[in-house]
Amino acid sequence: MSEFFTLSVLVATLASGIRLATPYLIAALGETIGQRSGVLNLGVDGVMLLSAFFAYWTVLETKNLWLGVAVGIVVGFVMGIIYGIITVFFHATQGISGIGIFLFGLGFSDLMFQKQVGTPRPIKQLPDVSIPLLADIPHVGEALFQHNLLIYVAFLLVPIVTFMLKRTTFGMNISAVGENPQAADSLGVSVAQTRFTAILIGNTMAGLAGAALTLELGIFQANLTSGLGFIAVALVYFGAWRPVGVMGGALLYGLVGATVVQLKALQVIPRSVSDIASMAPALLTIAALIVLAGRVKAPSALTRPFSRH
Amino acid sequence: MKRLVGAAVPLLAALFAFLFGAIMLLAIGANPWDGLVAIVDGAYGDGDALATTAVKAMPLILVGAGITIAFRASVVNIGGEGQIVAGALLSTVVALALPDLPALILIPMVLLAGLIGGGIAGAVPGALKAYASVNEILSTIMLNLVMVQLMNYLLRGPLIDPIEVERGTRIPQTERLSDNAAMPTLIDGTRLHLGVVIAILAAIIAYIVLWRTPLGFRLRAVGHSPEAARAAGIKVKRHVTYALSISGSLGGLAGALLVFGSEGQRMVTDGSSAGFTGSAGFNGIVAALFGALHPLWTIPSAFLFGGLLTGATNMQRVLQVPAALAVALNGLVVIFVISSDPVRSRIDRFLSSRGELNETLKSEKPVDNQEIDA
Numbered sequence: 001m002s003e004f005f006t007l008s009v010l011v012a013t014l015a016s017g018i019r020l021a022t023p024y025l026i027a028a029l030g031e032t033i034g035q036r037s038g039v040l041n042l043g044v045d046g047v048m049l050l051s052a053f054f055a056y057w058t059v060l061e062t063k064n065l066w067l068g069v070a071v072g073i074v075v076g077f078v079m080g081i082i083y084g085i086i087t088v089f090f091h092a093t094q095g096i097s098g099i100g101i102f103l104f105g106l107g108f109s110d111l112m113f114q115k116q117v118g119t120p121r122p123i124k125q126l127p128d129v130s131i132p133l134l135a136d137i138p139h140v141g142e143a144l145f146q147h148n149l150l151i152y153v154a155f156l157l158v159p160i161v162t163f164m165l166k167r168t169t170f171g172m173n174i175s176a177v178g179e180n181p182q183a184a185d186s187l188g189v190s191v192a193q194t195r196f197t198a199i200l201i202g203n204t205m206a207g208l209a210g211a212a213l214t215l216e217l218g219i220f221q222a223n224l225t226s227g228l229g230f231i232a233v234a235l236v237y238f239g240a241w242r243p244v245g246v247m248g249g250a251l252l253y254g255l256v257g258a259t260v261v262q263l264k265a266l267q268v269i270p271r272s273v274s275d276i277a278s279m280a281p282a283l284l285t286i287a288a289l290i291v292l293a294g295r296v297k298a299p300s301a302l303t304r305p306f307s308r309h
Numbered sequence: 310m311k312r313l314v315g316a317a318v319p320l321l322a323a324l325f326a327f328l329f330g331a332i333m334l335l336a337i338g339a340n341p342w343d344g345l346v347a348i349v350d351g352a353y354g355d356g357d358a359l360a361t362t363a364v365k366a367m368p369l370i371l372v373g374a375g376i377t378i379a380f381r382a383s384v385v386n387i388g389g390e391g392q393i394v395a396g397a398l399l400s401t402v403v404a405l406a407l408p409d410l411p412a413l414i415l416i417p418m419v420l421l422a423g424l425i426g427g428g429i430a431g432a433v434p435g436a437l438k439a440y441a442s443v444n445e446i447l448s449t450i451m452l453n454l455v456m457v458q459l460m461n462y463l464l465r466g467p468l469i470d471p472i473e474v475e476r477g478t479r480i481p482q483t484e485r486l487s488d489n490a491a492m493p494t495l496i497d498g499t500r501l502h503l504g505v506v507i508a509i510l511a512a513i514i515a516y517i518v519l520w521r522t523p524l525g526f527r528l529r530a531v532g533h534s535p536e537a538a539r540a541a542g543i544k545v546k547r548h549v550t551y552a553l554s555i556s557g558s559l560g561g562l563a564g565a566l567l568v569f570g571s572e573g574q575r576m577v578t579d580g581s582s583a584g585f586t587g588s589a590g591f592n593g594i595v596a597a598l599f600g601a602l603h604p605l606w607t608i609p610s611a612f613l614f615g616g617l618l619t620g621a622t623n624m625q626r627v628l629q630v631p632a633a634l635a636v637a638l639n640g641l642v643v644i645f646v647i648s649s650d651p652v653r654s655r656i657d658r659f660l661s662s663r664g665e666l667n668e669t670l671k672s673e674k675p676v677d678n679q680e681i682d683a
Contacts, residue, residue: 042446092647092651093650096385096647097644097648099594099640099643100640101644103588103595103637104637106640107633107637107638108633108637110637111337111631115630227450234447234450276458278458281454282452286451286452289443289444293443293444
């Protein structure tokens with residue numbers, strides 16, 4: 001155990017924890033926006049798989065990392081339009097339609113991968129960008145300020161989403177249609193339009209999260225996310241529908257994940273029980289859900305379709 | 310008229326989903342007609358194909374019937390994957406512990422173990438929902454992730470085949486389990502085994518329980534309106550727990566049948582849950598939805614989607630189109646069918662307003678199964 005508590009190992013663990021937290025964070029922030037408007041999107045994992053594949057494929061073919069990121073975002077946006085139509089216009093049961101999106105994403109990304117790529121070939125990863133001055137702070141700099149651009153973007157999104165939800169008219173409308181759509185409607189706020197926009201933003205961010213994941217790993221394979229998107233949905237509950245809380249949850253996840261990996265590498269956790277250790281994130285979520293249930297209030301209209309009559 | 314709409318709308322929706330599937334085939338440069346022929350031929354072309362389809366349909370019938378029961382009580386069960394694994398693990402342990410029991414005793418015991426294993430995996434999120442207001446969608450999904458790791462741990466460690474350790478190959482699988490627990494083959498030379506019959510019987514029992522017993526009445530009452538059920542003296546929390554436990558136990562039974570109906574007669578993992586379950590925990594949702602959340606209709610529906618899985622494997626062989634297409638298609642079917650449901654109720658309402666009030670649907674849906682307590 002003592003090998004773990006050396007400065008270099010702790011710094012490395014913190015740095016990789018932040019790296020691991022990023023896809024969770026981006027996806028969960030997007031999901032927060034959607035849920036605040038009253039829409040549960042359980043299809044995040046599927047959207048991430050699709051955007052991850054198309055981002056990966058784009059980089060494989062063009063060698064252009066940022067084009068890959070852009071493609072990932074566009075895939076998320078397109079899936080947002082589809083989920084918006086399903087949810088807002090067809091009023092489909094949200095928990096189940098999300099599973100449909102998940103299955104579609106899981107199958108289609110695998111299908112395209114097998115057909116267009118076949119064997120996994122590594123791609124360039126996003127380069128790390130050192131923040132001038134800050135990166136030179138001993139240890140702290142290495143842990144916090146030597147990451148790729150998307151990681152900074154992810155954490156910058158936290159204040160941006162907070163500001164948008166709290167201080168802008170659009171953010172107020174989101175909360176209004178998520179809490180009391182009838183009242184919002186009678187005050188002239190379009191429930192359909194607000195929810196559709198929230199869904200679009202949320203899915204676009206899931207798209208970015210998928211691109212961030214594949215470009216961080218430099219690889220794609222079937223079911224690359226292995227449930228990451230579902231945990232992102234749970235993180236929204238974990239963070240009590242507030243971006244800062246969601247960030248806390250994502251960081252906790254990243255750090256727990258990184259610590260488990262590190263402890264395995266140092267053989268503090270023997271290989272034979274490493275599968276048990278891998279249960280930590282999911283068990284942590286269940287524990288958090290039990291503790292938080294009843295203490296934090298979900299948006300009142302969450303999962304309830306709205307129609308005027 | 311209402312019945313006609315009730316059947317036609319989901320069928321039409323599925324047709325749209327398959328149309329989309331045809332577009333996907335075109336997009337990857339395959340001929341959709343050839344694809345359809347390969348799927349139908351591979352799924353229903355001859356006796357062998359039919360037997361394989363039936364075996365693929367088996368877990369879908371069970372998971373689907375289980376999901377139907379949960380849904381009727383307004384509980385969403387997305388934990389099929391984990392429940393299948395839980396049932397499979399417990400039944401495997403029983404077979405490893407008591408290999409010498411005669412088949413007549415061992416088979417019922419492993420089936421019971423499957424029911425209990427899956428039942429526990431369902432009871433946990435059920436009780437958490439009922440007594441701690443934990444959203445069951447999230448808890449069942451998280452339990453899926455937990456159960457996969459438990460399976461990997463057990464099959465790589467305590468339950469691993471001693472021969473694998475000796476050889477140093479360490480393939481994560483159990484030893485060949487007692488032949489006394491094996492599902493008897495029904496038709497020699499095919500893979501059709503007793504498990505398929507058990508699954509169909511279980512779905513019929515699920516139907517009888519739901520519509521012909523006091524328990525089923527109470528479950529449906531809770532699904533219709535928890536407040537009204539409470540007012541009528543029904544213990545709502547307990548029944549929410551029952552619903553998920555029963556639902557889970559059917560998944561667990563599927564897990565036991567998957568192990569003891571497998572050709573290798575052992576439990577194997579490739580590290581993912583899909584590797585063992587074939588994603589039956591999710592595909593069962595598709596079968597249940599397409600079966601209009603009715604246990605009996607889930608049976609033919611499962612044969613359709615089991616056929617899609619068998620057919621897709623054939624398509625991969627004939628046309629080199631990856632079988633993952635079936636997974637994507639299943640997703641599309643869910644999306645289209647679930648989107649068509651509100652459309653159907655709107656048509657229903659329109660017809661009712663024109664004076665067709667007298668026609669009552671026998672299998673009325675819970676009014677607020679969209680409203681999941683968060």
